[in-house]
Amino acid sequence: MARRLMLSVAQAQRRILALGHPLGSETLEVARAAGRYLAAPLHAQRDQPPADNSAMDGFAIRFADLPGPWTVIGESRAGHPFEGQVAPGQATKISTGAILPDGADTVLVREDAGMDDDRLSLSGDGPAEIGRHIRRAGGDFRRGDQLLAAGQLLGPGALALAISSGLGTVDVGRRPSVTILSTGNELAAPGSLAAANQIYDSNGPMLSAMMMGLCGDVQHLSGVEDDEASVRAAIRSADNADILVTIGGASVGDHDHVKPALVAEDAALDFWKIAMKPGKPLLAGTRGRQVVIGLPGNPGSAFVTATLFLLPLLRHLAGASDPLPTVGYAHLRTALPAGGSRTEFLRAQLDNGSIAVLGAQSSGLLHTLAAADALIQRPEHAPPVEAGTIIPYIALYKGNA
Secondary structure, three states, X not given: OOOOOOEOHHHHHHHHHHOOOOOXXXXXXXXXXXXXXXXXXXXXXXXXXXXXXXXXXXXXXXXXXXXXXXXXXXXXXXXXXXXXEOOOOEEEEEOOXXXXXXXXXXXXXXXXXXXXOOEEEEOXXXXXXXXXXXXXXXXXXXXXXXXXXXXXXXXXXXXXXXXXXXXXXXXXXXXXXXXXXXXXXXXXXXXXXXXXXXXXXXXXXXXXXXXXXXXXXXXXXXXEOOOHHHHHHHHHHOOOOOEEEEEOOOOOOOOOOHHHHHHHOOOEEEEOOEOEXXXXXXXXXXXXXXXXXXXXXXXXXXXXXXXXXXXXXXXXXXXXXXXXXXXXEEEEOOOEOOOOOOEEEEEEEEEOOEEEEOOOOXXXXXXXXXXXXXXXXXXXOOOOEOOOOEEEEEEOOOOOO
């Protein structure tokens, strides 16, 4: 059997993640830790809720006193509890989130209540059971409970949970620093007057945007000349970065100097071909403590390979327990033909639970890249797929949308 020269996508992902290790931790104020990965499990510092409280606006009563009437003797408001005790035949006004007064065991909602001065009467069906409309102390979590695991992302909901648990600071993974190196004599700066033989350097800013929130620092070295000496000098200037990302020049053409320049600068290359489309010429290795990833130069290829390999590496170094892209499922809107000899990643659009492949899949087409919000993965030699089939997809980065 012929020896396989190219890695599968899964093999390449495992090997890239194995090139680096999480960068340790730092302590942040919890309100400033959004988007970071926990370096240690998070445990509750108190019960939540800390006391029985009302889930509705209404009146705190004794269930045994139904159907009333009651004498209203005070009020319990959020942040200002009623200090006395509710005796038989008595009630207090109570607002949502306010502590349930001693003696009361049920909340009569305002919609079922009638008031005449301090006299409360039942005007609707009333509570059907004792304890109605009460949130019990510790009903969400108890002091000492583990709420979040190490490696979990502090997204908006998790951040609210961490703050509500009583924590003021959290230990989170350090974010990696990245240097992006764009090679090519043909590259022109954004907004400049580009000649007919030039293209604008869109890949560097695109990758910087994709990495936003995952990096501590991003430096972009653009327009590095297509000669080995210039590429080597740029590589040396990135010595302090945790990750060096090169764009273009990693193939085997006469003007592809990235690979020999990396070797000359003492990089140990792990692999440089993957059995996938787009993105076959992807390079990975290390240079001392630094992880090196060489992405293809076509924007579509750079975007897809960054999604599958670079972003997982960033998450891994930042302490994520599950750094690989999240997979979703949707109904296929249009049929797909049989696949080719490499794993394919087709740019697609999601729409209300269904997904369709965009027509133009050339890796150099930017309008397709801008329109796509998902990738459909097709295995090697995949059979045809009928419309309506539920298929997996990977959601693409769309900024804050």
